[in-house]
Amino acid sequence: MKPSKGIYLFVLPALILYGIFVLYPAFYGLYVSFTNWDGLSAGYEFVGFRNYRNLLMYDTIFAKSVVNNLKFMLFVVIGQTTLSLVFALFLVRNTKANIALRTLYFLPTILASVSVAFIWAAMYDSNFGMIKAILGLFGVQNGPGWLADPDIAIYSVAFAQVWAHTGQLMIIFIAGLQAIPADLFEVAAIEGASKFQTFRLVTWPLIAPAAAIVIAYTTLQSFKAFDLVFAMTRGGPNNATEIIATFIYRLAFQSYKFGYASAASMLFLVFVAAITIIQFKLLRTDRTG
Amino acid sequence: MFNTRGKTMMLLLLAFALVLSACGGGSKSSQHSSNSGGSSSGQTSSGGEGGGSNETVEISFMHWRTEDKEVFDQLIADFEAKNPNIKVTQTIFPSSDYTSIAQQRLLDGSTGDVFTVFPGSQFEAMLRAGLMEDLTGKPVVDRFVPNLITKGAKDGRQYALPYHLVYNMPLINVDIFEKLNLQRPRTWSQYLDVLETLKQNGYIPIAFPGADIGQGQLMNPMLMNENTDEEMFPKLLTGETKLTDEWFVNSLRKWQQLSQYFQPNSLGTGYEAAVTLFVTEQAAMLGTGSFHAALALSQNPDMRLDLLPPITVEDESQIVYEGVHNTTFMLAINTKSKKKEAAEKFLEFLAEKETAEYYANNTGQLGVVQGLEYSSKSLQFETDFTQLNTRFLPRSTIPDKQIEDAITNAISAVISGMAPEDAAAEAQQVVEQVRRQ
Numbered sequence: 001m002k003p004s005k006g007i008y009l010f011v012l013p014a015l016i017l018y019g020i021f022v023l024y025p026a027f028y029g030l031y032v033s034f035t036n037w038d039g040l041s042a043g044y045e046f047v048g049f050r051n052y053r054n055l056l057m058y059d060t061i062f063a064k065s066v067v068n069n070l071k072f073m074l075f076v077v078i079g080q081t082t083l084s085l086v087f088a089l090f091l092v093r094n095t096k097a098n099i100a101l102r103t104l105y106f107l108p109t110i111l112a113s114v115s116v117a118f119i120w121a122a123m124y125d126s127n128f129g130m131i132k133a134i135l136g137l138f139g140v141q142n143g144p145g146w147l148a149d150p151d152i153a154i155y156s157v158a159f160a161q162v163w164a165h166t167g168q169l170m171i172i173f174i175a176g177l178q179a180i181p182a183d184l185f186e187v188a189a190i191e192g193a194s195k196f197q198t199f200r201l202v203t204w205p206l207i208a209p210a211a212a213i214v215i216a217y218t219t220l221q222s223f224k225a226f227d228l229v230f231a232m233t234r235g236g237p238n239n240a241t242e243i244i245a246t247f248i249y250r251l252a253f254q255s256y257k258f259g260y261a262s263a264a265s266m267l268f269l270v271f272v273a274a275i276t277i278i279q280f281k282l283l284r285t286d287r288t289g
Numbered sequence: 290m291f292n293t294r295g296k297t298m299m300l301l302l303l304a305f306a307l308v309l310s311a312c313g314g315g316s317k318s319s320q321h322s323s324n325s326g327g328s329s330s331g332q333t334s335s336g337g338e339g340g341g342s343n344e345t346v347e348i349s350f351m352h353w354r355t356e357d358k359e360v361f362d363q364l365i366a367d368f369e370a371k372n373p374n375i376k377v378t379q380t381i382f383p384s385s386d387y388t389s390i391a392q393q394r395l396l397d398g399s400t401g402d403v404f405t406v407f408p409g410s411q412f413e414a415m416l417r418a419g420l421m422e423d424l425t426g427k428p429v430v431d432r433f434v435p436n437l438i439t440k441g442a443k444d445g446r447q448y449a450l451p452y453h454l455v456y457n458m459p460l461i462n463v464d465i466f467e468k469l470n471l472q473r474p475r476t477w478s479q480y481l482d483v484l485e486t487l488k489q490n491g492y493i494p495i496a497f498p499g500a501d502i503g504q505g506q507l508m509n510p511m512l513m514n515e516n517t518d519e520e521m522f523p524k525l526l527t528g529e530t531k532l533t534d535e536w537f538v539n540s541l542r543k544w545q546q547l548s549q550y551f552q553p554n555s556l557g558t559g560y561e562a563a564v565t566l567f568v569t570e571q572a573a574m575l576g577t578g579s580f581h582a583a584l585a586l587s588q589n590p591d592m593r594l595d596l597l598p599p600i601t602v603e604d605e606s607q608i609v610y611e612g613v614h615n616t617t618f619m620l621a622i623n624t625k626s627k628k629k630e631a632a633e634k635f636l637e638f639l640a641e642k643e644t645a646e647y648y649a650n651n652t653g654q655l656g657v658v659q660g661l662e663y664s665s666k667s668l669q670f671e672t673d674f675t676q677l678n679t680r681f682l683p684r685s686t687i688p689d690k691q692i693e694d695a696i697t698n699a700i701s702a703v704i705s706g707m708a709p710e711d712a713a714a715e716a717q718q719v720v721e722q723v724r725r726q
Contacts, residue, residue: 036726040392040418051726058722060715061691126554127562147500148557150705234385236500237556238701253389255690256414260726 032262039258051263062264064239065247066271068154072229072243073222073275075158080218081211083166088173089199102174105167113164117231120160121147147233150240157232157241161225169214176210177203212283219279223272244268344374346631351380351394351401353387354618356584360651368638375631385501395420398625402632406449406619408440409685410693415621421448422622422629429633432640437657440685441619450640451616452648454655456579456674457682458510458598458612459495463671465573466595473597475605477543484550487573494550496572498563499704503555504697505684507576508540510598511547513610513680515540522687525720532699532717533710541699541709543601548704551576556701568592583653583667595671612674615682616657695719 033051037044055062087105091098108116123130124146135143146156180203188198204211226245229235235242235250242250248268252261350361358381365377380400382390388411394400395415406412406421415421424430424447430438433450441449469490474480487494497503512521516536524530531537552558552566560577567575568589574597575581582594598612620639622632638644645658653667663669687693699716703709 038414038417040396040414040420042419054722054725058725060718060722121559124557125559125562126557127552127566142553145554145557148554148705150556150702153557233500236698236701237705238698238707249389250694251691253392256392256410257691257726 029262029265032259033266034263035259036257037259038256039252040256044259047259051260052267054260055263055267061239061242062244062247062267065242065244068239068241069223069243071154072158072161072225073219075155076161076222076225077215077218079158079162080166080169081214083162084169084214085173085207085211087166087170088177089203091170092174092177102167102170105170107167108164109168111164113225113227114231116160116164117228120156120163121232124156147241148237150237153233153237153240157225157229158222160232161222161228164228165218165221169218172210172214173207176207180206215283216276216279219275220272223268223275244271345376346374346628347376347378348402348626348628348631348635349378349380349400350635351382351391351404352618353382353384353405354652355381355383357648357652357654360648363651364639364644364648367644368635371638372631372634375634377635392418392420395623395625398623398627401623402626402628403635404621404623405452406441406621407685408451408615408617408619408682409687410690412441412449412619413443413688416443416448420621420624422624422626423448424450424622427633429637429640432642432659433657434659437616440616440681441621449619449621450636451619451657452639452645452654453580453616453618454657455615455617456596456612456655456679457506457615457684458578458596459507460567460575460577460579460582460585461595461597462567462570462573463593463595465492465570475600475608476603477599477601478603480599480601481546484547488550492570493552493566493572495547495574495576496558496563496566497548497551497555497576498558498560499551499556499701500559502560503558503563503576504700505693506578507599508696508700509613509615509682509684511540511543511601512536512683513598513613514600514602514608517609517680519681519686522683522692525692526688526724528724532696532720533713537699537716538709538713540601541703541712543599544700544703545709547599551704556704564588579670580654582670583665586653586667590666593671594667596674609678610680611677612679613682614674614679615685617685618654689723691723692720 034046034048035044036047036051091102091105111119126132126143126145126148129146131146132143144152147153184202184206185198188202193201223243224245225243226249229241229243230246230249233241235246244264245268248261248264251257251264350365352361354361358379361379365379369376380394388407391401391404391406391411392414395404396418406415425445430447430450437454438447438450441447441451465487469486471483471486472479474483484494497507516530518524518530521530521536525532548555552563552572560581563572563575563577564581564584565588566572568585570589575585579596585594586592596612600608600611602608620636622629622636626632639648640658642658642660645656646661646663648654649656649661649668650663650665653665655661655663655668684693684696687696695716699712702712702715707715
């Protein structure tokens with residue numbers, strides 16, 4: 001029996017809310033991206049593709065923020081995935097000590113990003129920070145400028161992101177590891193496989209779906225790291241930690257260039273979609289091949 | 290796929306969604322066309338406009354001075370005692386976020402019946418949006434020092450009234466200078482000699498908060514004599530001046546020399562840490578401005594403070610300006626406010642000499658209201674800058690925030706080792722981008 005068409009009425013409330021709060025702002029943002037609206041005035045002009053042309057052809061800060069975002073994403077994805085997997089492998093068994101350690105590693109996840117930012121900004125402080133004090137014990141008086149050196153600042157911020165979220169992803173890996181049947185490891189042991197071979201041939205293929213989730217989640221998370229970056233460095237020094245989200249915020253809310261910022265948001269959307277599609281295809285290939 | 294009934298249903302749904310979208314789309318224009326009737330969300334009035342009615346009117350005072358909350362609480366209590374039918378609520382956002390938050394809050398008139406605005410690009414943006422009531426000709430304007438309120442005016446009309454007078458040049462610890470027998474330098478060479486002496490004697494010559502406000506503050510005295518044209522920054526938009534011109538590159542070269550006298554990794558130092566270096570007397574100078582005197586004295590009450598701008602000329606005869614000043618924390622009335630009469634009363638109260646004096650002495654901020662007498666130590670510097678030729682803050686004349694960021698970023702780039710010429714070229718690229726917008 002085919003369901004009545006009236007059943008579609010049940011999705012109506014959700015559809016309306018989705019339309020109002022997601023689709024309408026998105027399409028309105030697209031419309032604004034073709035204007036020079038300042039976000040305050042009643043009037044604005046339609047400027048066609050000028051905002052997009054300027055962003056793609058001339059805006060050096062936008063280009064820099066894209067590169068910074070890629071650096072940030074790579075560091076976070078590699079660091080967070082590797083560390084969470086390593087911790088999961090060590091803490092997979094449900095002993096009392098392991099459960100206590102899992103709780104400890106999970107704790108940073110419950111902190112707000114702004115709190116994480118303040119904690120690490122204080123740790124990195126070049127004058128009174130804990131890292132400086134520890135390095136001082138080893139005779140290093142003037143250590144690196146963690147947030148002051150444009151060459152390393154983005155990685156310092158990315159490390160704070162890794163610290164905050166590794167515990168959360170470790171839990172996903174532990175769930176994946178605990179779902180692997182124990183007899184597979186027994187067979188591997190009987191066949192004389194080394195620990196590395198067991199990991200490569202048994203563990204990894206079976207936790208690949210969990211890894212795919214972790215990588216996809218981490219990638220999106222690293223594009224949404226606005227609050228952490230903004231609270232730690234506000235994009236400085238000299239745009240060294242400017243990512244696309246902070247760039248857009250600055251344009252819209254500090255420079256009053258909503259039209260231009262909306263165009264940057266649309267490009268951001270395309271950029272994230274492209275990365276997600278590429279990643280999805282790569283991870284699918286890994287799983288089937 | 291759908292029968293006629295289903296199609297009708299879908300059309301109705303679509304029409305409903307479109308009507309809702311149209312409501313959303315129209316909100317912007319309706320905000321600008323209507324400023325009367327209805328009640329605003331947030332701080333709501335329980336009655337009319339004060340004055341004639343006995344019912345209480347509640348107005349919102351929006352500003353960024355978190356540190357002044359208690360002083361304003363006291364002043365508001367005094368105001369409410371005099372005006373029992375008006376209640377004032379403070380709405381405070383930190384200065385770093387004020388620019389981004391204020392605009393949206395002001396647009397619907399629910400917050401900020403009286404509000405503060407920064408001079409320069411924020412004032413211009415608020416003016417373009419028609420958010421500031423025209424105060425021209427109102428008696429309250431006459432209570433302020435005329436030549437210090439020009440940054441709140443445009444085309445002969447007064448829209449905002451500055452409440453703070455600030456000197457944006459480094460604070461110095463007078464005792465350290467006297468101990469080392471250092472004289473006030475009058476040339477760039479003498480200034481570098483002073484810094485070198487301080488360094489040789491184990492002090493950090495300048496505590497520089499390069500992670501937040503340092504560049505935006507110290508750039509002003511660094512530029513005041515490099516280019517004395519008041520229009521040097523506005524002319525960037527017309528192409529009449531460039532950041533690759535000698536005046537700016539030369540200033541960056543001096544920043545390169547100056548940065549050797551900052552604490553290590555100064556670009557990672559926030560103002561709190563810089564103030565700590567200064568008040569603990571590890572640093573002899575603090576690269577911010579007079580607005581930090583009260584904070585410094587609250588942590589080290591025995592300090593004797595003065596202000597010492599870098600004089601960047603090589604010959605004393607070339608000195609045009611001996612310091613920079615800014616008039617900020619500009620008070621304005623929101624055109625979208627539905628309680629303007631009460632807002633005006635509060636503005637008039639803030640402009641009274643006794644009120645402004647109490648505020649200045651208890652917050653450590655010099656004021657712009659006429660005839661103020663200062664009793665607070667944090668307002669009494671060794672040098673009387675009101676007697677010297679000071680220039681209005683050059684940074685406040687930068688017409689675009691992206692250009693302002695490009696200038697401060699060029700300074701950061703030089704501090705982190707980039708050649709001044711390259712940093713200037715990078716900044717000029719941003720100017721060109723802005724001109725294309």
